[in-house]
Amino acid sequence: MNRAIGHVYAVLAFGLVVVLGFTAYWQLWAESSLAARRDNAHQIVQQLSIKRGLILAADGTKLAINRGETTADGRHVYERRYPTRKMFAHIIGYSSATDGRAGVERSANDYLVGAHTDLGGALQSELHSLAGGSVTGDDVQVSLLPAAQRTAMSALAATGKPGAVFALEPRTGRVLVSASWPSFDPNKAVQGSLPKAGSALVNRATQGLYPPGSSIKPVIAALALESGKYQPTSTFNDPGYFEEYGRRIYNDSGERFGRTNLTDALTHSINSVFAGLGSALCNARARCPALTGALQKLGFYSIPPLDYPTEQLAASGTVRSGTSHLLSPNAPIDPARTAIGQANLVATPMQMAMVAGAFANGGVVMRPTLVDRVRSPSGTLRYERHNEPLSRAFSASTASAVTEMMKHVVDEGTGREAQIPGVQIAGKTGTAQTGVNGDLDAWFIAFAPAEDPQVAIAVVVERTKQYGGQAAAPIARDVMKAVLDASS
Amino acid sequence: MSAAGLRSSRNRELGLLLLVACVVAVGFTSVLVARSGVVSTLSLTYAAAFLGLLGVAHVALRIALPDADPVLLPAAGLLVAVGIVEIYRLDPTRARDQAIWLAVGVFCFVALLTVLSDYRSLERYRYLIGIASLAALALTIVSSYVTGTVVNGARVWIRVGGLSFQPGEFAKLGLVLFMAAFLREKRELLASRERRVLGIALPRLRHLLPLALMGGGALALLVLMNDFGTSLLFFGVFLAMLYLATSRLIYVVGGLAVFVLGAYVSYRLVPHVTDRVDIWLHPWRDVYGAGYQSVQALYAIADGGAFGTGLGRGYLLTNGGQPVVPAIQTDYIYAAIANETGLAGIAALLLVYLLVVQRGLKTASLAGDGFSKLLAAGLTIALGLQVFLIVGGIVRAAPLTGITLPFVSYGGSSLVANWVALALLCAISDRARREARA
DSSP states (O other), rough: OOHHHOOOOHHHHHHHHHHHHHHIIIIIIIIHHHHHHHTHHHHHHHHTTTTOOEETTTTTEEEEEEEEETTTTEEEEEEOTTTGGGGGGHHOEEETTTTEEEEEHHHHHHTTTOOOOHHHHHHHHHHHHHHOOOOBBEEEEEEEOOHHHHHHHHHHHTEEEEEEEEEEEETTBBBBEEEESSSHHHHHHHOSSSSSGGGGOOHHHHOOEEEEEEEEHHHHHHHHHHHHHTTOOOOOOOOOOOEEEEEEEEGGGOOOOEEEEHHHHTTOOHHHHHHHHHHHTTTTTTOOOOHHHHHHHHHTOOOOOOOOOOOGGGOOBBBBBOOOOOOOTOOOOHHHHHHHOOOEEEEEHHHHHHHHHHHHTEEEEEOOOOEEEETTTTOEEEOOOOOOOEEESOOHHHHHHHHHHHHHHHHSSSGGGGOOOBBEEEEEEEEEEOTTOOOOOEEEEEHHHSOOOOOOEEEEEEESSHHHHTTTHHHHHHHHHHHHHHHO | HHHHHHHHHHHHHHHHHHHHHHHHHHHHHHHHHHSSSOTTTTHHHHHHHHHHHHHHHHHHHHHOOSOOOOHHHHHOOOOOOOOHHHHHHHHHHHHHHHHHHHHHHHHHHHHHHHHOOOOGGGGGGGHHHHHHHHHHHHHHHHHHHHHHOOOOOOOOOOTTTEEEOOOHHHHHHHHHHHHHHHHHHHHHHHHHEEEEEEEEEEOOOHHHHHHHHHHHHHHHHHHHHOOOOHHHHHHHHHHHHHHHHHHHHHHHHHHHHHHHHHHHOOOOOOOOHHHHHHHHHGGGGTTTTTTHHHHHHHHHHHHHHTTOOOOTSSBBOOTOOBBTTTTTTTHHHHHHHHHHHHHHHHHHHHHHHHHHHHHHHHHHHHHSSSSHHHHHHHHHHHHHHHHHHHHHHHSSOOOOOOOOHHHHTTOOHHHHHHHHHHHHHHHHHHHHHHHHOO
């Protein structure tokens, strides 16, 4: 019988080795793939046990804080709270155990969880956590101005239409305002009660693609000047329309200006002149590197290099008709209609703010940034932003000439609603047909003060019946004023 | 027998028990530190109380069975220690209950050593024990239908007043005893090759009939009690003991064939079994429903990694104090231990089980008579197979069988029954080792 006992022992020992092997498989090999699963509460708790760094606005306002709690079994857990609620929902985003992360909470996550650190810091935090302390992340300060953001959000809300505002500091690229309406409460995301999909979750300021309409005209004017064939005073004859491909492009409201010049054409946003310029700059050809190349230098055709999640950024440019599929800059375009911001040209408010910023900054596009600096809980500086030129879109003289023309737009043209007493504004309205119900997308791009620009801005109001000068210009005015008031 | 040999066996046992007490002290200290951040003498108190209980069993062995295997008691003590620390970490009230059950278990252990001067006298009562065991099971099933006591779909509990217990745990011991006696008596007959069927030599049909009844009984239990684990355990122990008694592989092959057939039929016909198999194969198909327990257990195990999250530091309870894995103190305590002690702790735990299995089978091979051999082996196989079945079910090596992890899981009936089994093993080893030395 002892031989049989030996066999039984072998079988039982083999069985125990098998279950040990399976356990080892789960604990060593499958660990990371299980950890990545969203229904895994252990990972969620691990995240909750980290005391994330604060997110602060430029003026020190707390945009994201932690609410600590001690659980029944003595564990410290932290939940994110967003005191400004809907105000910064899209741009700051949220960090939720169940709904993941978005916005700055996502793009600056490494800093916020304290993972982005040197060896000494890593050792220190490891020792701290061994001693039972919570891991504490670094505080992130962004360049957003709460006063101006608040102004933008309430102005957008007051229109009753969806819309967005994006403002930056032209000389540095620091983002001052990024507002998108409708908004949502990021505290809901923390509780896992966010709607899974919905228009309110889209950051219209960075993801919303709208035909820019006439707000693209300063770019065409600049290209005209750079070609050397035109001056601000160059004269044109406006018959009320421009004919291309056998079809007429009319001015708004059937206006007819007759003999006019380039400055007046921008001031009054005369379509026939700019459609003609577009056609002339492209030699009436569909492949037009002169135009698309300039757009590329302004940042079109690629995802803007903002320190923000790529998933929440959209590239501007020409799209395939009826889709949001971005075409290459070498794809054929409709030069005349592109020059008045129609014909499948679409842009985000952020991109148009960068266009305004380029004129404000002597023709140079600066890399846009959200994070100003990162500090450890003990105050050590971990990161500080610096100015970085992305490209020169226009010469300084062209930029200043176009600025002069854009001043006229606000002083006496379609953008008069944007005037701020005592401050010279340069701007351009835009009104794009959406092709639905006669609805319009109303635009205004601007910068101020024109002679010493502190803020460049783009405003869009969706699906309105009003023109850019009526719907968008007043919002741009209020937000720019809030920025100038905050910095003075 | 030599006095030196006696002393050395029991002294080795005492040394190992002191080691176990250290494990208890360290375990409780870890849990207390994780919970309240203070080192308290409370953990020493627990360790002393634990050592005191095991000390009683140790002294009983010194007096009654001086030659008993010195590893069995400390190994069982270590398993209980791991279990009680983990249960304390999950729910201190239940740890107190478990400590009371441990005291009852140790009392039964000592009582058995005292009352039973020679365990071999049990052989005489084999039919009484066998019938009593079956009656206990039948009573469980009947009372379950009468009172409606169904836990997790299984009819394995009897409720009397406020107390509830699982007669199946004791019936398991009784049936092992019965089989050991029965097979010792009939082993020659069962091993005989009197007839040939399809070229296979078999004993007479009337000798095979009781075997068929026992095997069929295990399957009937599956249907009547809805308890996959216990029936699989009975069947496995039955086959292994049959193999030991006859040394004929044909019984194992035939038994496995019957098992495969029975398993397939019950997979198709018994909804409870169908569910278990489906969860085993596709736990993620219904993560928040049927597969919830299995998946949460895997998450808990995986979260432990190589070295664990630390005793008392794992995420096993929600903020409201609810267990993250259902039944984490009973059937799923393995997941809790895997989470907090990691692969290192689990390897140690399984090695302790392997050690118990090795000592148990060593006792069986040393024993001089067939009944002792079969009884020691049967008790050991029941323990080893039970570990394999419950752990295999949790780590998805097999479908889940809701049974306890011997000595570790929370549960009075299981713990007390295991101490009774331990007492029998000690008694067999005492005689076997003395005879082997003589």
